Amino acid sequence: MLQKTKINSFVALGDFLSQFSLDSNHRKQGVLNNDTFFDSFEALLELSQSHNGWFTKEQVYFAVNSWAEALTENNLNEWLLNYNFSKVTPKKVGLILAGNIPLVGFHDFLSVLIAGHTVLVKTSSNDQHLIKFFANYLISVDKDLEERITFTDGKLENFDAVIATGSNNTARYFEYYFKNKPSIIRKNRNSVAILTGNETQEDLVNLGEDIFRYFGLGCRNVSKIFVPKGYNFDSFFNAIFAYQDVIHYEKYANNYDYNKAVFLMSNFKLLDNGFLTLKEDSSYSSPISSVFYEFYEDLEILRNRLKNEGDQIQCIVSNHLIDNSIAFGQTQKPKLWDYADNVDTLKFLNSIL
Structure with missing residues (x-):
């Protein structure tokens, strides 16, 4: 397949997805194969939460809208500008996808096809x-893509x-099982934010996102x-009050009640606003409905620590306090060239x- 043809296929998908939003879905003129796919996709969006209780309508539409914005001709061309796939010999690339958030594995799927390979997907x-x-x-x-896309329910x-x-x-299992194959093996990572106390109300509201x-x-x-x-922490709690409705979602509320109870039974000191707990902790991975915090005295020492522990961190959010940090509210809006684990x-x- 020619590179231009592949780009056009994904641009068409982006155009299709741009018709759907949480407020309303609107058919647009000129979108390819709308008669076949529009109604069925609308129905799928409505059913998503029945397939996965965490995939609420709001979260699924956000993921779909993010891909609609990403899959434009300009974005795809900018992403691919520094790559040359003319010498690629098509191979079959297996994907083992996560399922923690909607469409989390689609970037890998897109990458394999855009690079000229065949994809074998285990969702x-x-x-x-x-x-x-x-x-x-x-x-x-x-139609040429039909020979390049395969899904499997069994092992690869x-x-x-x-x-x-x-x-x-x-x-660890993947590393052993795939030791004789070229591979990218992704592990647990978490994202952090660095605050100074000089953040605006808008910054902190965006941090809530x-x-x-x-x-x-x-x-x-x-x-x-x-x-x-x-x-x-008063300014932080005042700002994130905008997200209080999260506690009305049963699965989140259950996690909040359970994790808070575990912390309290262990006599941990908590800061709590009724839908989020803050716990002082040196680790990065906090449970759902909780955020860990840690005090720092020297920003340069913190920078060095985060650099040394970079294999545990996906994103760093700050007001330009550290190289390559992300602006508040932008972690879930990655560009096509923002690779997971910083692996190209x-x-x-x-x-x-």
Whole structure:
């Protein structure tokens, strides 16, 4: 397939997705294969929460809208500008996808196809419907893709390379099982924010987006904040009050009640506003409905620590306090070139012999 043809296929998917929003869905003129796919996608969006209780309508529409914004001709061209796939020999690349947030594995799926390879996909049982719909739509736009896309419910077999995402425990299994294949093996990571006390109200409201989007289930969600010694949390709690409705969602509320009870029974000191607990803790991975915090005295020492522990961190949020940090409220809006774990997926796919 020519590169331009592949780009056009994904642009068509982006156009299709741009018709759907939480407020209303509107058919647009000129969208390819709308008669076949519009109604069925609308129905799938309505059913998403029945497939996975965490995939509420709001969260699924957010993921769909994010991909609609990403899959434009300008974005795809900018992403691919520094790569040359003319010498790629097509290989079969296996994908083992996570299912913690909607469409979390679609970037790998897109990357394999855009690089000129064939994709063999093992979806998570928690997120298997949306990506299959995307695949069917792409095939309807370009029939050549039908031979390049395969889904499997069993174990991966007869593949040349693999990209696998899982927990730290499953990563050990992946590393052993795929030791003789070119691979990218992704493990647990978490995201952090660095505050100084000089943040605006808007900054802190936006930080709430980084914390609560997808109920905090993604590796790009902020699960820990670093604050200066003596930091007053009043401004933080006032700002995130805008997200109080999260407690009305039963699955989140159950996690809040359970994790709070565990903390209290262990005599941990907590800060609590009725829908989020803050716990002083040196680790990065906090449970759902809780954010860890840690005090710092020297910003340069903190910078060095985060650099040394970079293999545990996905994103760092701050007001330009550290190189390559992300602005408040932007962690769940990655660009196509913002690679998971900072591993260049296209470079890897271009190197498979």
